[in-house]
Amino acid sequence: MWAALLRRGGRGAGGLRGLASGGPSWSQVVSEAEKIVGYPTSFMSLRCLLSDELSNIAMQVRKLVGTKHPLLDTARGFVYDSRNNLQMRGLVILLVSKAAGPSTAELSFQHNMVSGIYSSQRSLAEITELIHTAFLVHRGIVNIGELKSCDGPLKDMQFGNKMAVLSGDFLLANACTSLAQLQNTKVVELISSAIGDLVQGIYYENSKSSEENCLTDDISISRWKEQVFLSHSALLAKSCQAAMELAKHSAEIQDVAFQYGKHMSMSHKLHSDLQPFVKESSSDTMAFSLNSAPAVLHQEFLGREAWIKQIREAQGKGNIMDYKKLREAIKAGKGVTSAIDLCRCHGNRALAALERFPPSEARAALANIVCAMTRFS
Template sequence: MTSVLSPFGPVEADLERLRQNLTRLVSAKHPILAMAAEHLFSVGGKGIRPAIVLLIARATTPDGEITPQHWRLAEITEMIHTASLMHDDVIDASTVRRGVSTVNTLFDNRVAVLAGDYLFGQAAWYLANLDNLEVVKLLSKVIMDLPEGEVRQSLTRFDPDVSLEEYLAKSFYKTASLISGSAKAAGLLSGVSPEVADRLFDFGCNLGIAFQIVDDLLDFTGSAETLGKPVGSDLIQGNLTAPVLFALEEFPQMRELILRELAEPQDLQQVLEWVYQSEGIPRSRQLARDYAQRAAEALQVLPDSEARQALLQMVDYVLERPC
């Protein structure tokens, strides 16, 4: 893989234009729902998902052109992602995201759910108007996968018997499905061959799983200030991620504490100590690297270009991102 440089350089101005377009699109309807959506756009992250769409567009069109359909796909992708965040915050009763108040805190749960539904509805409308049946099928499957991931996570809360395979499947539904579906869709809008489209899906799938593993690692290795939430938040909610699953192999006595849902005052601190003493964190890092390597290999199908180089740098960015 490459050295860690900014993968956003070739589309930095494009992403700013996209944020402005999104604000304009959501502001055209109900003011309260628009305010809720705009709040999350304004505190959004780097824009990894739309950046991937725009970079693939530049890497797969003859003149590196971002077509109107690619623009709309990038907007749809960010709408779907933002809607899912709104719903996640309600489900998790989160009060802070990226260091600022969540929509459900600023307004209430009902507004947050309706604002998420509003964005999903807008995304579906704009998706249908792309007039590309294969892309519609891809992104419709993504919208189905997101709640599937949440249901799987809810059904395995505080379950020490959840397998690594189940964890990875949940990670696909929650995170990798959107990245892989939008990556393949971007290629299809460029008219790439089925073989190249499938490799773009593989890129997004592997990158998305690596992203989720790193995100789960940061729950143990990041600071509360950096994360904008308490360290161990996933564990507190009963979400057993890769570091915990690996640590359970070395410290089976964790089972009892997890099964009683960390009910005793010292349970959380004890489980955290076992995770830190185990090989759970290094093994999770290696697992993320393995998936990232597969993502980088999938990009070999693309011709050399500045955009492809940026996509390779995105792989490293996902592995090294601070939060």
């Protein structure tokens, strides 16, 4: 049923709205979902971000204005993120919690629920957002040895690195403290393992190929999916599972929540990777990752040697990449269409997991989120 809706749009159980061309935008989908869970999750981690300690750090970060330190872009994203992607994980956890409802073992504690969600599940959503935010801040550390004079004074860039480490550690420490206050050993174990997955995934992303001056990894799409699960999907998947554990749901329902979180976030990553190739307003010169899904699939179809040859042909004088030329080469192959198919495949698997939940507004909102990420013009 869900797969058919994904292809053609329409209205499903629990008020699912069609998301074919002309359907609601991503911001509309998020706005409607926030009404269902009871409050705007766009400000979920604001309580921590406005703490005295972090406010002092924010004052110090202002010294980076005028440089190209990535910590500035991360900070701007917290305020100007028009697509609400930074807070998407918390919203999904709350929707999954409401869609599953209370377990039979917890029916006597329904008075502890607000808008169909336990306070512990709301705390878990905030914890997940803090962990995600902490790792975003940590990713703002730059390699001093690769800096150019136009990036900013060396002392400012070194200072920015210190701020990225300190502020990221502060957020992570707050998340761990709140996690311990949930007083659930299995939940602590799940989220701790997700943090370990994040570290491992980011290590893989940042590790360099042994080939000198190589701009792209020699990996298959299966290896790409393994790495993306660690760095992008594990936190949400395990947090959805942990939300079910907090409500005392069975292992079967916990696995359903895990599967939805995993495949929805995989679909989200693929959708993000595809934007430079499918977005009408994207600039021809806009850079994109040569390890993104369309590029990896393109390499798999084309062969490693031919792909490296295309990259070198796109590099002009001074090793300046002609992204327009490289984008056209990828679009001419099967990489983009295969990435779209893979995005929809993960979307269908996320929708299939939802069928285990009873029809409700929350389930429909979760389906709308998936459909919004698998719709391409």
